[in-house]
Amino acid sequence: MSFRKYESRNEAGRILVDFIENNQPEMLSKMKNTLADFFCFAIPNGGIPVAEGFCAETNIQYDMLIVRKIKIPYNPEAGFGSITTDGTVLINEPLLERLNLSKDEINKSIELTKSEIRERLEFYNKPKDLSEQYQNQIQKKQIILIDDGLASGFTMLAAIKMIKKYSPAKIYIAVPTAPQRTVVRIKSEVAQIFCPNIKRVMRFSVASAYKNWYDVSKSEVLEIITNSEHYINDI
Structure with missing residues (x-):
């Protein structure tokens, strides 16, 4: 079965929600019905528009996690x-x-x-010391880590290591695309990985999953989070 490329990162975030609904409707229902139990972290720059699309569909709040x-x-x-x-x-x-x-x-x-x-x-107008903010956002919460894709997975592993320091209830990963070998490497570190497009190929690039790929700028990230209804800058 051929995979239709994502038109944009925002669309990819929305398709992630459709993927969860089609494969685990009870999980999506849980997300929407217990919003206070969930929180998303997007890895900038590319993960921000994905998270914006994802959170627009689920109403979950999100913040950025710089790696x-x-x-x-x-x-x-x-x-x-x-x-x-x-x-x-x-x-x-x-x-x-x-x-x-x-x-x-x-x-x-x-x-x-x-x-x-x-x-x-x-x-991004964020404080230098985020430890107290992270404690409030993460402790006993179900955390969803979002990026525009996984390659080697090393960036995501660093994010997982950080999140675990603050005692989350569970950690999930939501990415539009990833190679199978990376999914296998990371899946034992989290509760679950949501990914509609897992590639079984030797040579993999995140860009290949997108119709119009480009590097997201800091200015675009700032525009998205400034106008977002779901991005939260502080607690």
Whole structure:
């Protein structure tokens, strides 16, 4: 069965809701009928329009969870780990061993990534210390992590690691597309993964699931959350 490409990330978020309704109607009913028990986190930039579509259909509130890759000094397009908004660090240890970086190079890359996160927080008018806010949003809640797709899954694993620090009731992942190998790698870390388009291919790209793929800008994210009825900036 061929898969129709998503017109946009917002549409992908709405189709995620349709997917849950068609496959687990009781789950969608639970989401809609116990809104106070659920909360969504979108990974910017691409996860924000997906979450906006998803939350418009479910009425669940959402916030952003910034995750930035720790860039390899001589190859900034690749990373050897990730850092989340609250400073949670996840290192790809097997890769780091192969890279043979010095301690100074590692620390410099980590500090640079933390600086990028601070700049993002300032751009989106968010406080530097989010621990109390996260405690209110996450503790004993059913958390849905949203992105525009999974590739290696390392960014999502960092987000999961952070969320677990704040004692959620359950963690779910909702993504429009992902490779099967990544779903298999991550599924034991969460209660469930909702994904309408799981690809069984050797070479995978998130972009291939979208008709008109482009990189979402910080300005677009700011426009979405400023005009959103479901985005919550503070508690």
